Amino acid sequence: MADENIISINIEDEMKSAYIDYSMSVIVSRALPDVRDGLKPVHRRVLYGMAELGLSYNRSYKKSARIVGEVLGKYHPHGDSSVYETMVRMAQPWSLRYTLVDGQGNFGSIDGDSPAAMRYTEARMKEIAGEMLADIKKDTVDFEPNFDDSLKEPSVMPARIPNLLLNGASGIAVGMATNMAPHNMTEVCDAIISYVDNPDITMDELTEIVKGPDFPTGAIIYGYDGVKKALETGRGRVVMRAVTEFEPLPNGREQIVVSEIPYMVNKANMIEKTADLVNDKKIEGISAIRDESDKSGIRIVYELKKDAISDVVLNHLFKQTALQSSFSVNNIALVKGRPRTLNLHDMIRHYVDHRHDVIIRRTKFELAEAERRLHILEGYLKALDNLDEVIALIRASKDAETAKGQLIARFEFSEIQAKAILEMRLQRLTGLERDKIDQEYSEVAELVDDLRDILARRERQMEIIRTDLVELKEKYGDERRSKIVYNADDLDIEDLIADEEMVITISHEGYIKRTPLKEYKAQGRGGVGSRGASTKSDDFTEHLFVASNHNYLLLFTNLGRVYWQKVFRLPEGSKIAKGRPLQNLLNIREGEKVQAVICTKNLSDQDYINNHYLMMLTEKGIVKKTVLEAYSRPRRDGINAININEGDKLFNVMLTDGQNDVVIATRMGMATRFNEEKVRSMGRGATGVKGIVLKGEEDAVVGMACIAQDELESKSLMVISENGFGKRTLLDEYPLRTNRGGKGVKAMQVTDKTGKLSALFSVEETDDLIVITKEGITIRTAVSNFRTMGRATQGVKAIRLNEKDEISSVEIVPKIEDEDIEDMDLNNEGEGSEGTSENPSNETPNSEDTTTEE
Secondary structure (H helix, E strand, O other): OHHHHOOOOOHHHHHHHHHHHHHHHHHHHHHOOEOOOOOOHHHHHHHHHHHHOOOOOOOOOEEHHHHHHHHHHHOOOOOHHHHHHHHHHOOOOOOOOOOOEEEEOOOOOOOOOOOOOOOOOEEEEOHHHHHHOOOOOOOOOOEEEOOOOOOEEEOOOOOOOOHHHHHOEEEEOOOOEEEEOOOOHHHHHHHHHHHHHOOOOOHHHHHHHOOOOOOOOOOEEEOOHHHHHHHHHOEEEEEEEOEEEEEEOOOOOEEEEEEEOOOOOOHHHHHHHHHHHHHOOOOOOEEEEEEOOEOOEOOEEEEEOOOOOHHHHHHHHHHHOOOEEEEEEEOEEEEOOEEEEOOHHHHHHHHHHHHHHHHHHHHHHHHHHHHHHHHHHHHHHHHHHOHHHHHHHHHHOOOHHHHHHHHHHHHOOOHHHHHHHHHOOHHHHOHHHHHHHHHHHHHHHHHHHHHHHHHHOHHHHHHHHHHHHHHHHHHHOOOOOOEEEOOOOOOOOHHHOOOOEEEEEEEOOOEEEEEEHHHOOEEOOOOOOEEOOOOOOOOOEEEEEEEEOOOEEEEEEOOOEEEEEEHHHOOEOOOOOOOEEHHHOOOOOOOOOEEEEEEEOOOOOHHHHHOOEEEEEEOOOEEEEEEHHHHOOOOOOOEEOOOOOOOOOEEEEEEEOOOOEEEEEEOOOEEEEEEHHHOOEOOOOOOOEEOOOOOOOOOOEEEEEEEOHHHOOOOEEEEEEOOOEEEEEEHHHOOEOOOOOOOOEEOOOOOOOOOOEEEEEEEOOOEEEEEEEOOOEEEEEEHHHOOEOOOOOOOEEOOOOOOOOOEEEEEEEEOOOOOOEOOOOOOOOOOOOOOOOOOOOOOOOOOOOOOOOO
């Protein structure tokens, strides 16, 4: 008999069924918010329980334990900690953008400190929480039985405020999770109003109104790609950065001060982990870390060492600590009981649909109440019209029930009217009261007509929603706390930038800036120069070149890698500005420094990039030619441009058309010329071939010129020595070799007076020459000031140098038309550059041509 009561069930089917039931319970009844009010069941129950206790914003506080007990005993039998923790979070201004609970006492801190026990704290609802429950007693939402069927609780709040968008939500269900960002009240209300006015509004139009998340802790949203993707698809990654500034200290050092940190970052843990990184030497340049935060706001101080570069240290802090964090948006909410991924348009649409339903149900409720009141007032007026007879009939009745029946039979009152007449006070029989009843009847009749009109016309219903949103915006709207920074990879603002000529300078220690070319005034040859870039005593300008704002820069490093950047995205500064570290702009690896820069208009013209080449040259004289197309796909982390042999470094890169003549010069004053057709095109990973033979270990490449065939007659070659001597030589004096790889011919008579060769360029008569020394002195002079000389001559003085100063950078730039020439004296900005021009008349110190070809 016992076996007959046993039912065989497949364990796999039973486990599957039980797990599905469990997962759906977690998804629907615990972890995910409802798209309509943005609340999970426990949040909804806490607010409803507080409302039932009468804890509105203008009432006194009650003990948190009393509130938890109310919610626990009536609606949420899942443990007191879950209820209390929910209420605590709704009271924390660093957790919710618009807090719903007004807490009194210790409700925790942004450092992760636990709140006080519920028996010590008190709470009540915030005023904005009252908007969540507005009209809940007007049959606006469905109620459902609580856990023991003894009471009713709301299945959703009327939600006059769009809470899901305002405060977001987070939760881990079974097989899915939600992580929704908070937004700004003003922006959200404007967006919903725009949707109400135009239901066909596009996503682009909505994202112009709702800029992105607005976190309660403020901070900076760094980059817009992830934000835009999250708004448009419901999934995206929002990068947040702390708000920082540099403050000088009395001892000459600097400190980094943090005033806002990313959302959901534990401040104490972040400071502790940063201190560990500093102690482990993973972040250098920080001498002390202090948390000076108080009730007025956050203030974290990173005091820097004397030789620390503040921008570099801050960049490391962003890279290695929670000062830069990300918020992974995953907008999953319950739509009609089912989890759905929602974008901004979806959330607005579902909220408006919910409010539309609430407005209709509220209007029907108010209409029923108004019609009921109107019906009673009609009875009053009818009774007053027959007052004497009504009074006599009531007096003649033996009891109220008999009187009610007599009124219904005699005057055709309804049961409700008859009951109201019997309950009417005698004072209502006066003439004045009759006037009040007439007035009330007119008002209620007008209200009934208005409510019926609302139910009949959708535009009236939408106008009510619109009016509510305008009121909410005026009452609770505020400024954004989180600023959005559109970084280089996100926003194409090229059309907004004037395509001006810029002088780009890169210092030896990697500081870069752009300066309008017009800031560099022309001077006569041999002048002392003006003060250029402000650098540290051991830093100097190493690269100087000219490009327009819209140019693409290909930055090649000494290790043979290439990075991409637009000119207008470089920091702009005056001649004396230091610039910003390249590490803040590019993901340059340790030990890398920019060695050459190629400027090109764009990298999308297939005809252009497939018919132009990059000619690369290493310090050891290795040349390599590769088609520009191989470098036309920018990558954030850069790519390998050339394979460098051990002990060698990339020296220079130039853009050619495949037919150029190439001239290479060495430190010992030798140069060779050959056509680039002698170098076959190779792939990115190739090493290259021999371009020139060097003279010993001390020799190295110092210059390269690539001259197009149509420029051979107009171009000449300009050479500059370390001690400031320079000259021009006709290109014809450099014989065109039948092959590459020779020792070359003499390009300059190298002596102790001139110093070793420092640079070689191809120039035209109309060009200007800009020279910068290691001490930061700059001079700009016309190339025409230098007459042409033989190859083996010493040249003339290009710039007067201090005894220990040397040429660090030379660049050829176009002449600026109608520009005044500044004559600098010894007391000008170039103070300290004493000396006189050794050859003011441009006479060549050594006019004999002692050329010896090798």
